[in-house]
Amino acid sequence: MVALSQERLVSSADAPARRSTPPSFDRLFRLSSLGSALLVLIVLLGIIGAMIYGGLPAFREFGFGFITSSVWNVNEDQYGAWVAIVGTLSTALIALVIGVPLSLGIAIFLTQLCPPWLKRPVATTIELLAAVPSIIYGMWGLFVFAPLFANYVQIPVSNIVEGMPIVGTILYARTPSGVGILTAGIILAIMIIPFIASIARDILDQIPSVLRESAYGIGCTTWEVVRNVLLPQAGVSIIGAVMLGLGRALGETMAVTFVVGNANRLSGSLFDPGSTIASRIANEFNEAIGLQLNALMALGCILFLVTFTVLVLARLLVARVKVG
């Protein structure tokens, strides 16, 4: 024992002499990797700080009314965020309503139904949807989807529902141009599909196949396996994946700017143009001065807080299941 420890002492005393890299490099490497990791933290804090610092004058000027007021008048320097907040939330909600069933369907197809040789091409196709730049979605939405949507959905639906209570307001297009809150929601739905689908696929893949096989073994159909075995198992983390998609939908800028119509008014109809926080910032920021700039920063601050909350929840939900 004594001999052993002595030997180790000797060898460790020798070691520095044989090192090709000096120990100072070792320390430097460690510190620089720690520094880089801390930089990630600092950037996030910087974003929060910049938003609050930039938006503070607007919050101070309008107080809580900034959130609830729907006035956005550049000439009179009066700003309120309500229209943009409603637009952001409603487009994101529409995106979820359409996008989540589609994504889950794709994930189920990929993990349960797809023949093995087809798996990789289909998965790659869906993942490539995520690689298409958002501005291209915007162009597709505006130049291809919106005219079709106006002709085959907005005009017929408006004709049918005209004069009806409630439905006649929600689904009536005063000017059937194809752009509007619903179009933005549909484009967003397509954009979040690859994110939700690929996470849901990973989650479904992680479920031990013994569970699935035993369900099939007692005579369950695919539907029953999905409904009674896979979904309860995946449950909370699927919600996490959905929240992640929601985070994307809330902050998406370029595609929405193309198709949302960029109008500052509250409308009861889903076919009418509106605006979202991100689209308003993209549209107005470069020409903004003074209080308008601060108001846009304050909008950014609200957007950040909302997406931050959603993403934190998503992360917690996805993580909890992985542990358990």
Add this chain to the structure above:
Amino acid sequence: MDTALQTRAPARSTPAPAPWGRVRRSRHVADRALKIVCTLFTILGATVLGWILLMLLVEGIGGLSPAVFTETTPGPGSQGGGIANALVGSLILTVLGIVVATPVGVLAGTYLAEYGKSSKLAEVIRFVNDILLAAPSILIGLFVYMLMVQPMGGYSGWAGGVALAIIAVPVIVRTTEDMLRLVPGSLREAGAALGAPMSTVIIKISWKAARAGMVTGVLLATARIAGETAPLLFTALNNNFWFNPTLMGGVSNLPVMIYQFALSPYENWRELAWAGALIITMSILALSVVARLLLRKDKVR
């Protein structure tokens, strides 16, 4: 399957044989519906991708000509023109972003996988990185505007590069960490047993083993930032000239050029926007496919 059910059915549900048949039918219908719906949804997703590519090809190919690659973007109302300055500008901004992001991302990922592991700090940074990964890119543009454009007194390519770097870093951190975690601990122990210090073990063993995956991460990050528009709106801006060699003032770039030209009333501007959209989408898709192939080859090995 059928015979199995028939032989079991009388044994299990002798009191009411009739409902058994009905249940079986609804089960069958539900199962069929699920299969058809899921397949349809997948086809729909693939159709949208195909439709977008088709649209780009149909609209973009007509606009492609040698002039597109040699001439600068035309001013309002003037004829012809190309997008050479936007192409070069985009290239410079993307390279700038990746050059800044790669060392930071790789080192931070290395910290998480090799040094921090499951310490409190590493957990916090992992959490923050995941949030940055999904943070709205327009907010990153606003942040860099406050950080660089306002203090420097004007739009610049440097600000654009930094904004893109902030978007690329989380992608690189995430893939680097994931790939380093796949390297077996025994390799590191073998290196450490030879008396190599931690830094040598990481550089000569872990990085080498995870190389393909880390390159994939960088490629994916490049694909991600090459098409980003929102963060460039308030940082690099865009204009119709060759940019200043110091990159101060606006630097023309493809995404913002497409955004401005696509919504313009001039016919030649819109044509250039389509040509640019075709070029940028095809490059990004090619980059993503190459990155995936690279990763697959590594996994097979």
